[in-house]
Amino acid sequence: MEPVLLAQGAEARVYAARLNGSPTVVKERFAKAYRHPDIDYRLRSTRMAQEAKMLLRARQAGVRAPTVHFADMQACALHLEHVDGPTAKRFIQERTVEEVHAVATAIGEAVAKLHDADIVHGDLTTSNMLLRGGAADQLVMIDFGLGQFTTLVKDKAVDLYVCEKAFLSTHPSSDALFAHMLDAYKASSRHGAEVVSHLDKVRARGRKKICLG
Amino acid sequence: MAARDEGRAFVLEPYPDRRMHVIVLDDVSNAAEVSAWVRQPGADFAAVDARMVVGMPQLLAAALCALHAEQRGKLVTHALHSEVVYALSAGKQINEAFRRFGAGESCARIVIVTFDAGAAARLSERILGRRVDPLSLAERFDEAAVRKAYKVTEAELRVASLSDAIVSRIAIQRL
Numbered sequence: 351m352e353p354v355l356l357a358q359g360a361e362a363r364v365y366a367a368r369l370n371g372s373p374t375v376v377k378e379r380f381a382k383a384y385r386h387p388d389i390d391y392r393l394r395s396t397r398m399a400q401e402a403k404m405l406l407r408a409r410q411a412g413v414r415a416p417t418v419h420f421a422d423m424q425a426c427a428l429h430l431e432h433v434d435g436p437t438a439k440r441f442i443q444e445r446t447v448e449e450v451h452a453v454a455t456a457i458g459e460a461v462a463k464l465h466d467a468d469i470v471h472g473d474l475t476t477s478n479m480l481l482r483g484g485a486a487d488q489l490v491m492i493d494f495g496l497g498q499f500t501t502l503v504k505d506k507a508v509d510l511y512v513c514e515k516a517f518l519s520t521h522p523s524s525d526a527l528f529a530h531m532l533d534a535y536k537a538s539s540r541h542g543a544e545v546v547s548h549l550d551k552v553r554a555r556g557r558k559k560i561c562l563g
Numbered sequence: 564m565a566a567r568d569e570g571r572a573f574v575l576e577p578y579p580d581r582r583m584h585v586i587v588l589d590d591v592s593n594a595a596e597v598s599a600w601v602r603q604p605g606a607d608f609a610a611v612d613a614r615m616v617v618g619m620p621q622l623l624a625a626a627l628c629a630l631h632a633e634q635r636g637k638l639v640t641h642a643l644h645s646e647v648v649y650a651l652s653a654g655k656q657i658n659e660a661f662r663r664f665g666a667g668e669s670c671a672r673i674v675i676v677t678f679d680a681g682a683a684a685r686l687s688e689r690i691l692g693r694r695v696d697p698l699s700l701a702e703r704f705d706e707a708a709v710r711k712a713y714k715v716t717e718a719e720l721r722v723a724s725l726s727d728a729i730v731s732r733i734a735i736q737r738l
């Protein structure tokens with residue numbers, strides 16, 4: 351059976367599979383011919399390991415994330431639980447105002463939990479969030495490839511800034527929606543107010559001066 | 564002649580030519596012997612304390628890691644069957660893994676895991692105890708001991724099952 355390709359990014363391809371009877375997705379960081387093979391392997395395996403650990407840390411912080419079923423260290427491929435449901439992107443595009451509101455709240459609360467555990471996601475786009483079973487209260491965070499541990503308010507503010515940019519560019523006239531997400535964040539994060547006020551500074555400086563990678 | 568008893572066999576998809584045989588026994592009366600056999604060099608099975616096993620996904624995850632380590636020439640314990648016990652642990656410490664997950668001399672409920680059908684048949688005759696279905700492992704384990712060994716928190720159990728929490732830890736143990 352041919353594997354079904356779900357997504358192809360710059361670094362990884364994601365395809366549907368099965369493992370020990372459960373539906374999985376395999377996220378494989380493919381080799382790049384232009385890099386030295388040793389360096390290439392080291393990069394891919396480090397990022398795979400980083401992502402796998404972050405998925406577990408997210409859960410420990412009380413945020414839904416897929417189960418890691420297997421880490422193939424040969425292929426640099428993570429075998430993850432297949433989360434059955436739309437991305438938040440699609441959900442927001444297709445659902446009612448009430449449902450979309452509920453998801454914005456869920457996103458704010460999930461990001462707050464991550465930040466309170468000193469985890470920044472690094473790529474908070476609505477394509478990196480899934481809704482298990484299409485339910486607004488079953489938000490699952492994925493794609494922690496750029497995640498990192500940090501206690502700095504400024505890093506958390508940048509995480510929100512990336513999220514804001516992604517929201518506004520993916521979802522037209524979503525200012526109110528993002529504001530609602532921020533309210534939920536502020537209400538549930540321990541340092542919510544501080545991070546959100548730092549977000550204003552980050553906005554003022556604009557994207558140019560910030561190292562996002 | 565009755566078919567010989569090789570326990571229940573499971574296929575691990577990435578390694579379709581291997582069979583993992585699982586035998587679960589309650590009220591084992593010769594655990595001391597089992598524990599002596601499994602310590603011999605070249606032992607062809609693993610003996611796990613059933614109190615630490617919450618279900619088949621946990622065993623399958625550990626077996627998969629052990630086979631993968633063998634294939635890559637990275638067996639930490641230098642043998643496939645002992646590697647299954649090592650792979651069950653969330654940490655990298657070998658002694659701790661065996662202390663927590665290995666079936667000890669007075670262990671009354673034992674899970675045998677082996678990739679060798681002959682070993683499964685031999686052990687199903689020699690281990691004295693009452694056979695139970697591997698799928699019933701999920702019904703009787705020591706939750707407190709398991710949660711302590713894997714350091715599973717309340718917050719995590721609100722968003723994941725205990726089995727899934729454990730599988731993730733086994734999968735990333737070596738990373």
Ligand SMILES: Nc1ncnc2c1ncn2[C@@H]1O[C@H](COP(=O)(O)OP(=O)(O)O)[C@@H](O)[C@H]1O
Nearest residue numbers: 356357359364375416430431432433477492493
């Ligand atoms: N665990 C999963 N369950 C279901 N779909 C997934 C899962 N992981 C990834 N996907 C799908 O694949 C896409 C790309 O995965 P992602 O981890 O975001 O990779 P990339 O780093 O290439 O963006 C996601 O947007 C989602 O649609």
Ligand SMILES: [Mg+2]
Nearest residue numbers: 473477478493
């Ligand atoms: Mg992505």
